[in-house]
Amino acid sequence: MADFLFEPPAPVSIPIARGGLFAVRRVYCVGRNYAEHIREMGNDEREPPFFFAKPADAVVVGGAAMPYPPQTGDLQHEVELVVAIGRDGAGIAPGQALDHVYGYAVGLDMTRRDLQGAAKKAGRPWEMAKGFDHSAPIGTIEPASAIGHPGRGAITLRVNGDVRQQGDLAEQIWTVGEAIAHLSGLVTLRAGDLIMTGTPAGVGAVVRGDVLEGSIEGIGTVRTTIR
Ligand code: MN
Numbered sequence: 112m113a114d115f116l117f118e119p120p121a122p123v124s125i126p127i128a129r130g131g132l133f134a135v136r137r138v139y140c141v142g143r144n145y146a147e148h149i150r151e152m153g154n155d156e157r158e159p160p161f162f163f164a165k166p167a168d169a170v171v172v173g174g175a176a177m178p179y180p181p182q183t184g185d186l187q188h189e190v191e192l193v194v195a196i197g198r199d200g201a202g203i204a205p206g207q208a209l210d211h212v213y214g215y216a217v218g219l220d221m222t223r224r225d226l227q228g229a230a231k232k233a234g235r236p237w238e239m240a241k242g243f244d245h246s247a248p249i250g251t252i253e254p255a256s257a258i259g260h261p262g263r264g265a266i267t268l269r270v271n272g273d274v275r276q277q278g279d280l281a282e283q284i285w286t287v288g289e290a291i292a293h294l295s296g297l298v299t300l301r302a303g304d305l306i307m308t309g310t311p312a313g314v315g316a317v318v319r320g321d322v323l324e325g326s327i328e329g330i331g332t333v334r335t336t337i338r
Pocket residue numbers: 140141142189191220309310
């Protein structure tokens with residue numbers, strides 16, 4: 112036993128559909144990956160992909176509730192396809208990228224939109240808008256060996272049963288393979304990394320008591336309640 116000053120935190124893990132746990136190393140996110148969402152945010156859809164990150168321990172699993180975070184009056188939902196990396200790699204070619212994918216899940220990139228707006232305006236980092244505690248509810252991981260690599264399929268977010276976001280994976284500007292290629296040109300990807308691949312149009316605010324359910328055809332769901 113190493114002489115740690117305090118006990119190191121247990122690894123963050125996500126249940127795998129057919130048993131076992133996926134230990135999370137890092138959580139990367141793709142900004143602006145669906146044209147209609149880019150337009151609703153007033154941005155230019157021709158820009159190359161860019162990335163930001165959330166801490167691994169922002170992940171919320173098992174349908175657990177997430178607390179309404181402090182310092183915001185505009186907590187918003189972004190439903191996203193989550194890619195679970197199962198094999199290390201750097202400088203990965205788009206054609207080989209899917210070989211590095213273990214599986215897929217549905218996730219929510221919860222966002223303090225007011226803090227993000229202020230950060231954008233001031234040219235400051237997005238961390239406190241995107242990487243706050245409990246900001247990444249994620250559903251069960253489905254192995255690609257079981258479901259393949261879905262390039263299309265409805266992606267939907269319901270709040271209290273009402274559809275708020277609706278799109279299709281086929282509308283992604285950067286495919287999963289292209290996102291992995293770009294990201295692995297910036298950092299070495301390792302087994303345990305997650306990539307949240309951007310959200311379709313329809314983002315909006317939620318309040319305490321709201322029940323959020325994200326779903327992607329052929330992959331599954333993610334649920335949380337704001338408390
Ligand atoms: Mn997002």
